[in-house]
Amino acid sequence: MNIIDRMESNVRSYCRSFPVTFKTAKDHLIIDEHGKAYIDFFAGAGSLNYGHNNDTLKSALLDYISGDGITHALDMTTVAKKRLLQSMQDVLFAPRSMEYKVMFPGPTGTNAVESALKLARKVTGRRNVISFTNGFHGMTLGSLAITGNSGKRAGAGVSLHDTTHMPFCDYFDAETDTIAMIENYLEDNSSGIDKPAAFILETVQAEGGVNVASKEWLRRIAELAKASGALLILDDIQVGCGRTGPFFSFEFAGIEPDIICLSKSFSGYGLPLSVALMKPEFDAFKPGEHNGTFRGHNPAFVTAATAIETYWRDDRLSKEVHEKARIIKDAFLEMADRYDGSVRGRGMIQGIEFPDTSLAGKISKSAFGRGLIVETAGPNDEVLKVLPPLTIEYDALKEGLRIITEAIHENLKAEVKTKTIVSAKP
Template sequence: MASQQLNGSKNLDTFDRLESNVRGYCRSFPTVFSSARGATLVNEEGEEFIDFFAGAGALSYGHNNPALKSALIEYLAGDGVVHALDMSTSAKRTFLQTFDEVILRPRDMSYKIMFPGPTGTNAVESALKLARKVTGRHNVVSFTNGFHGMTLGSLALTGNSGKRAGAGVPLNNVTHMPFCDFLGTETDTIAALERYLMDSSSGMDLPAAFILETVQAEGGVNIGTRGWLEALAELANRYKVLLIIDDIQVGCGRTGPFFSFEPFSIQPDIICLSKSISGYGLPMALTLMKPELDVFSPGEHNGTFRGHNAAFVTATAALREYWQDDELTRKVNRNARTVRDALLDIAVDHDAVVRGRGMIQGIEFADHSIASAISKEAFKRGLIIETAGPNDEVIKTLPPLTIADELLNRGLKILGESTAAVTNVPVCVN
């Protein structure tokens, strides 16, 4: 584990001198990492850190997962095609067939698969363009505290004022409506949204789509309830509005099932995936659409790196290794209870609220300064954990889904000790 007084920051001069001021996470975790395996990162001084961050959710199967790494090494050693734009390759075909056989067919889902570009915001941008092209409408409804990416279309959907300010231009063609319990548990936000849709004097143009995360990760681990999500889907169907689920951070098993919306009676028109879809941290994104929505002309939406074949290889390996049965889902559900119990132990004496699903859970403190202080203290003690929410008021647990029980428990113990150190209130995490 890392020492109390971290030594790794002494080698940061090169980054300070040459890298842009826009860099962010490296300021929260000021050391130089040199290797990683599973749920552990190691810096240049040989100090180990338990990873409760997992590449912001891009490493659901951990760092350098052996099954994925061996598939990638074999492919590269055989001079497999790495870059091919959107040309047909054996790696792409194998991924498409595997995704269909392992994910879509068992769930009785019929979707066409688009490779929009390598990142999550590419998936969102293509979903927006597609929804507007299909419906002929310009407006899109997104929800308070949502986060969908940093390019202009995605940023227009995003609620966070700090991130929106970076655009430098007006962010238009989006109406922001309250997410689930944003106005309190007594307010029916679906009824309010419907009132806007049905009243021609509301000022809201009939939208092309609703876009949402079932769990708002960056927004503070806010949960869409079953009733709210299913009512929204029914509303979308009734008003012929497309439903886009952004499953970029909470898909690929983060909440337990492969898709976060699986427990609910929801059939999205469009689904956005990225982050852990490659399984290895390699850039990859998918936009899934119902077949009747596949109306783009050839080349109408493209990108140089939409054919990242190395990512196809690791994504295929991940699907075969983890999604041909429900073992990983069962592990996520077991570990989710462990995490929740630990967070509730912390919350009970700290005027805090715990919320989340599966292996994305958070604890929100009434004193908004506490979460960032805990993150810094945890780093000193050998735990990487980030904050979320509009005021960084939530500590967000996001470990690899495959984390060993012993490491998970040790990380939760560090989190409890860090909270106690910051607040001077003892915490007992079993």
């Protein structure tokens, strides 16, 4: 038995889907200990938008470390923090006429979500939070309470409360008006639903199956939140930082969330870092009322600032994301048309699903054998989800899609063959 099986907890999961030992990584490639290279369409679950060991970010990080820059500082002021905040103001906020205060709640996405929930409840004096079917917001208790997946919720081991789950955009079908449904619940004093402190949502439900909210739906939710005296919390942890094209995934809808949660690719390099952005009037915590030992991760401040300054001063990367998104969608639509599948997504988060819900996992396994890492999503892992680095070379993107196409052909042909044999039996 190897050291991993003998010593690491059974809770590990991704290593079971991709059962090799990795050693090095560069840009869109990750290489195992035997030298085999894999194209990475997983990108650290969306944490590596600029690829592995991006040269520009690595250089800035190495310079900072070699110069004995501060690593740990709690929430004390450092040069690295000042630079990041200035970059956010100059590159992200000012051009968009956005005004937000920045909170560093802790190193991971669920820390940002927990702080947002606490803040919304403190500001409004209410407890209930409206979240949405198939939403995923993290694995700590508050985040689990607003997460839809029953398997993940069951892991809490305690009751999860002070939340109401409502249907996401197109949850039933494209014709059902889920906003009107929610409005009716909130207007009915006998509905049993308490007035909400906040609405929390993802514009694209990544873990939930690559479910996309429409522009109209997002605008109406924003209006409903305001009308009901609730804050709108936008969880942009996986689909922000350029994943859908613009830096923030909600920009296309023209809405202004009250609180924005960012993590994953916000550091740019895969280093742990999260932020909760709140409108100034909601900056209500007293000093130390919400804190954490590792909320001052200065090496991540350095790479985050460098990523913002390198990639977001103009729209070149956004345009590139849209071009690559079209390549991905065209490849998926061809497969969907041939094998009765469905395609969904925005930007460089795309998903494909087939009538047989077990196929996504089989396709992922076949693709891995061919040198591609691609994961599944959805309540039953029924959606094959692609998350390549935004900076992936066009040839590598097309090669990864070719591998997926081969894996789909292999598994769908086997499925058709099996059905033919079964139907031929007397």
